[in-house]
Amino acid sequence: MSESTDHATDAAQDGVVTADAHEAAPASTQPPTPVPAADAAPAAEEPAAPVEAAPLEAAPAPSPRPTPRPTPRPTPRPAPAQAAPAADETTTAVIPDENAQTQAALAFGRVDDDGTVFVTEAAGERTVGQFPGVTPAEAISLYVRRFLDLQSKVALFEARLGTAELTAKEIDSTLAKLTDEVAEPAAVGDLDGLRTRVEALRAIAAGRRAELEAERAAAKEIALAARTAIVDAAERLAETDPSKIQWKPAGEELRILLDTWKEAQRSGPRLDRPSEEALWKRFSHARTTFDRERRHFFAELEKQNTGAKATKAGLVAEAERLASSTEWGATAGAYRDLMTEWKGAGRANRKDDDALWSRFRGAQDAFFAARDAANAETDAEYAENLIVKEVVLAEAEALLPVTDLAQAKVTLRNLQDRWESAGKVPRADVQRMEARMRAVETAVRDSEQAKWTRTNPETRARAEGMLAQLESAITGLEADLAKAEAAGNKRKVKDIETDLAARRAWLEQVVKAAEESRG
Template sequence: MSESTENPTPEAQDADGAAETPLAETQSSEARPTEAQPTEAQPGSPDTGATPAVAPEAQAPEAGTGSPEAPAPEAPTEIPEASATPADTSKAAPAPTPVPRPRPVPTPAAVPRAPRPGAPRPGAAAAGAPAAPAGDVHPVVPDEAAATKAAVAFGRVDDDGTVYVREAAGERSVGQFPGVGADEAMALYVRRYLDLHAKVALFEARLASTDLTVKEIDATLAKLQEETAEPAAVGDLDALREQVERLSATAAGRREQIAAERAAAKAAAVASRTQIVEAAERIAATDPERMQWRPAGEELRALLDGWKEAQRSGPRIDRSSEESLWKRFSHARTAFDRERRHFFAELEQRNASAKSTKEEIVAEAERIASSTDWGPTAGTYRDLMARWKAAGRANRKDDDALWARFRAAQDEFFHARDAANAEIDAAYGENLVVKEELLTQAEALVPVTDLATAKNTLRDIQDRWEEAGKVPRGDLQRVEGRLRAVEKAVRDAEDAQWSRKNPEQQARAEGAAAQLESAIAELEADLSAAQAAGDERRVAEATAALEARRSWLEQIVRAAQDSRG
């Protein structure tokens, strides 16, 4: 596991709860080596990056009692553990003499350390957990081994344990690890370099494959730039810094891309909100007389839910645009509510007025329901129905109840009238038989061949028709219509005969005939003169005119004869 200040591991105490041994006391542990225990990351440690897993150090079996005084033999290691520190001494060990330091540089005791893979946690021994066998050594990862070897080439260790790293600017001291071998001292700082390199590589991978926010990119990049400025590590730090600078350029492009995506998302969000507002405005602008209020209200509620969902889960838009759109949306909803209240207030007034008018109509209808004055009362009910239709609709419940009362009053009156008419019709049944016999006699007169006889016979039938009396109401129109048809046929025959014997027409016919005869005589004289003169043109004209007038005269004479009978 890597060591990081972001996830500190509270494992800095030994089995009996003693605090970590100071550096001055740990230097006496060379005479009796013990297993290095991981310590919690210190707040002021220069190495805060995550440490990738390395080949774990072989663990020696611990005493079954978990006593801190029982030393464990040190196992051989191929690569020194990066987080290894001089082991804690037993309580009975003599106080060591502090080693003088040339300058205040970081020491292993101040270096944050993480538990080694496969190593037991410090509290495990106190709990009686079994320790790993001494011969269980994990193999070294080849790539990591090569990276470690390459990083070692950039550093050196003095006799006093001071570690140096070579950079383009020169050699720089990165720390001191006294009391251990040069390889072990170098391994600590190489491990720090590898940790930094792993963090840079991880950020590069995340920058290319994951959706990082601008804030995450800037924070991570600033952290890497800070950690690679002058790290207490040994390796190719110049190349690492160059890699970080390249990532800065890549991050700038990624920031621009994120900004463009964010701008596009905001534009889409504004367009979506605008569609919601425009839909609400269309509803609010609908004519109240044509508005379907219930569906329109449900649609507005759905639009409001869509607005809330866009606020809750959609991209954030700029405050000015959101406030402007919300004002329009709110104004549309307010206008709709105002028109709806106004419409239903007027509707309530109309319903109340219609209800009052129809209550008066129903009261009058119920008052005359028992009348036996059939004709006038039936007319009154027709007038009441016209007033009912003109009154308009009341509330559905009230309107239905009033209509039921009005219809009941009508039914009462008309049922009584129908019953009275049924009694009358039963009494008039014999009269109908008599009149149907008279109709048979009357219809035998058509067509009229003898006008005088037909007139006398029809007059007798009409007298007996009146004497027969009334017929049932359902047959009245039928029998009356048949008798009117016979009367019309006789009257038409009489009019035709009068037209033929009209003295005025006869006088006009005789005058026309005399004029034609005189014209014919003149034309005959002209024809004779033309023939005598041998004028063929005058002969032809006179002949044509003479024939036409003779034809007219013949028609007039025939009409006069027809009129005389």
């Protein structure tokens, strides 16, 4: 029979651990350390409370092993176990209701008469500890549980390797820890198989680590692109023309970019130090440039505002001085000049600018309101003059067409004297009345010129040319009249009709003169 078979037989004769034996284990949280044989006798001087244990059939003494046994550290004697169920003296002690993993682990261990527990490995049999004063089943159960715990750890690591729970660092540390724990554990079970499983996990762990490294590298590339985009956006803001930028929205955008950067630092993938430092240096430089340009812009703006405020304050003072002037024409021109200077003075800050404009506008409105009131009063006085001039104008227009030039000239001179004596008319009627009177004067003058032309042989030839000019002028006036009527411009229509009547009268005189000269 082989050595491993002897070990398996010894383990079978020593019995199987049950849940009861587990409950009988020492209450200490640390597993009992094997007690050296030399200390067994002194420990026996303090006997534990007697327990009723089933008699065990003496296991055959194992043959001496070539491997040395480690010297265990002394430990307090464990508490006495509860009484095991009685068994027939001719049978090996077994613990029922245990799972297959426990039964399989028991096949790799055995217990000596002195409570020393051995485990069988490919390299031979190795002492894992000593648990005197208890049944073999109780002695070996602790070491079986340790093996099952190790096996559970390996199984858990196998399962977690297929998920995204573990980082590369956790994979390495867990694998190193498991390798150390299965090297020479104080446990009973298929340790060689467990080590093989751990070694097999190395290849799987390497593959998973490579996947994680690839994912990490991809995440870093994405993070690098995202943070580069943040820096690029900040640099675009810093490079914007200060005269075109809107500082408040731009400042808020830069603050959001900074918050985004900080959040990426806290929760995003870590970049390599050179890349991160280079990007932060660019970002910090962009922020510094932006802040410097903003301060410079507002300093210049404040300087301009101060100058504009002083200039506009002077304009306001002048406008308020002119507000009481009654020199309507000259002062109205002065206000136009002040408005031109105001537009060219630039802007003060909003509050000052609004206040100054309110004063400037108030002074201007006061002057023009006074002028309008004065004009309205004057127009009311001139209304009677308008009636007189309308009568004079009607008499003057009755001279056309001129049939008696000498009488027409005398009558016109009298009418002109009455016209001047009548005085001014309302402003709205000045142009209309003057145009009609000029038309009459022109017709009389043209009649006189026509008579002179008839008596002057040298100018007779020009009469026909004048006739053509008058006809052309009348045609043009008729076209202008049609346009004015289509546009609904009543005043222009009236003026054109007046001019057209004068030209037609003149034309009749020229035609008559031409006929007389030919006759």
